[in-house]
Amino acid sequence: MRERILAVIEKNSRIGVKELAALLGENEAAVAAEIAAMEAEHVICGYHTLINWDNTDEEKVIALIEVKVTPQREMGFDKIAERIYQYSEVTSVYLMSGGYDFTVMLEAKSMRAVAQFVAEKLSTIDSVLSTATHFVLKKYKDHGTVLCEGPQDERMMIVP
Amino acid sequence: MRNPLSDTIVNIPPSGIRKFFDVVSEMKGAISLGVGEPDFDTPWHIREEGIRSLEKGRTFYTSNAGLKELKVEICRYLKRRQNLDYDYNSEVMVTVGGSEAIDIALRAMVNPGEEVLIPQPSYVSYVPCTILAGGKPVVIELEEKDQFRLTPEKLEEKITPATKILILPFPNNPTGAVMEKEDLQAIAGVIEKHDLFVISDEIYSELTYRGKHVSIAEIPGMRERTVLINGFSKAYAMTGWRLGYAAAPALILKQMLKIHQFAIMCAPTTSQYAAVDALKNGDEDIARMKEAYDERRRYLLAEFCSMGMDCFEPYGAFYMFPCIKRFGMSSDEFATRLLQEEKIAVVPGTAFGDCGEGYLRVSYAYSLEDLRKALARIRRFVERFDQNAGQKES
Structure with a gap:
């Protein structure tokens, strides 16, 4: 039942337990218990809203930063990651295979704020060797959802 | 001029759905549950x-x-x-x-x-x-x-x-x-x-x-x-x-x-x-779409049941066929009133043969979001009917 619950709420976290239970053909109390258990076990880590900020008046800059580091004695990747993800403006940190070590996603008010973060906070961490900062120009699809156009039903109203 | 037409074809009545379709397509703001094709795009x-x-x-x-x-x-x-x-x-x-x-x-x-x-x-x-x-x-x-x-x-x-x-x-x-x-x-x-x-x-x-x-x-x-x-x-x-x-x-x-x-x-x-x-x-696509239909099917069945609409459980296709006999209206009447009063389009069962009388075809080839909106309106319609019926009795 877990995977099926997750598959639904991954796309719609606002769905009520009653409706969710109906969709899955499961008992309401059992579904509620399973969700509570997954929250406790950190399988479910939060409930977010997918926002297309481009359609608001809010100015936001999103940056993707490639970070190369040298892991030091007694301090593996995890420790370095921790030093990076503690910053509240950092939205995601991933350890990568390939040409660099971390992908750091950053949300800030302006490009200058991003520059400041990289210069003053990120680059000054001892283990950080180099950074390459990319700015997101436009989001087309996020979390499996196409952002740029609303879906339109072009079918005829009645079809036998 | 002679009659240019074949008697055979002239004597065949047009599809019963057609007539209803014309009314629906004129109506603004109507939500249709009348479609017999998937809501998904081709993969x-x-x-x-x-x-x-x-x-x-x-x-x-x-x-x-x-x-x-x-x-x-x-x-x-x-x-x-x-x-x-x-x-x-x-x-x-x-x-x-x-x-x-x-x-x-x-x-x-x-x-x-x-x-x-x-x-x-x-x-x-x-x-x-x-x-x-x-x-x-x-x-x-x-x-x-x-x-x-x-x-x-x-x-x-x-x-x-x-x-x-x-x-x-x-x-x-x-x-x-x-x-x-x-x-x-x-x-x-x-x-x-x-x-x-x-x-x-x-x-x-x-x-x-x-x-x-x-x-x-x-x-x-x-x-x-x-x-x-x-x-x-x-x-x-x-x-x-x-x-x-x-x-x-x-x-x-x-x-x-x-x-x-x-x-x-x-x-x-x-x-x-x-x-x-x-x-x-395409096997994976089939499985994905089928799972989505199945969720909606269970959702609709639960909804119909909770609003007191009798509906047998369908195990195939993407239609529900609820029975509306208890409302004392013909399928045509029910569908027409549902359209006029709540702007929901469903197809009267009679479009599929005389024995479809007393039933409606409700398609669930729609997103859950659309179904939720439509079901709320159907519920309102049914509750209003039940209230009026209750008043008449007392």
Whole structure:
């Protein structure tokens, strides 16, 4: 039942337990218990809203930063990651295979704020060797959802 | 001037859905639950194959029966899903939708005056196509108490010496009924005893929610009597591509092919190339869409139940067929009032045969979001009716 619950709420976290239970053909109390258990076990880590900020008046800059580091004695990747993800403006940190070590996603008010973060906070961490900062120009699809156009039903109203 | 028209065609009444459609399409802000096609787009990789075939300039006729590559894939599919063996060269043909296959199967098999058994409620084309083929349609009225399945008793009842063909439309539009293996075994004896042939319209075969679809052709002795019809519209969300197929014994298929060759030439080439990809790489898409339909099906069933609408549980297709007899209105009246008062379009059961009276066809080929909005309005309609009924009583 877990995977099926997750598959639904991954796309719609606002769905009520009653409706969710109906969709899955499961008992309401059992579904509620399973969700509570997954929250406790950190399988479910939060409930977010997918926002297309481009359609608001809010100015936001999103940056993707490639970070190369040298892991030091007694301090593996995890420790370095921790030093990076503690910053509240950092939205995601991933350890990568390939040409660099971390992908750091950053949300800030302006490009200058991003520059400041990289210069003053990120680059000054001892283990950080180099950074390459990319700015997101436009989001087309996020979390499996196409952002740029609303879906339109072009079918005829009645079809036998 | 003489009357330019054929009496046969003039005497066929237009589809009952048409009339309703005209009212709905005029209405602003209406939510429709009246559609008989998937709400999903054709999966991208399938569309891409269609595009690629155009880029490569594959814009010519294919052979009459269809691309060899596609026929081979259809045979593989029928083997994989239904464990049926058909020869791609002599027993399979590609048609313009399942609808064409229904038409030409009837025309290839019916002699003037021979009777064709048509279980109803069912899709709107069987009766007219039978008439156009010169046959005599004989309706078998299915009932909710049998879960709208065809029983051997009901079948036997309508058989006369002139009966030749049984149309088997399962999983069913509009009821959502299925025929499970035991149901098919039960009627197979009757079919054999009276030496009948079967045109099995299995266009919804991938959309079954309790066990795998079984084709009548899988029942021993039935393959040689069966024209199996299926297509890409429902399983792969490819309605607009107009592509279906028929699999039948060579004796029958050869004559069907003759009609197809003269009337149609061949099914659209672009669609055929896309369909090859659908069959090769589309199994996951089918599973994904089916899961979504199944969720909606359970949701709708729970909703209807909680608002006091009687509804038997459909195990196939993407329709609910709730019973509205307790409201004391005809299907037409109920559907019209629901449209006028709450701007919800559903199809009256009578569009699918007289025995659809007292029922509505509600399609769940809509996003959950749309269904939620629509169901809230239906609930309001039902509650208002129940309140008024309560006031009258007291």
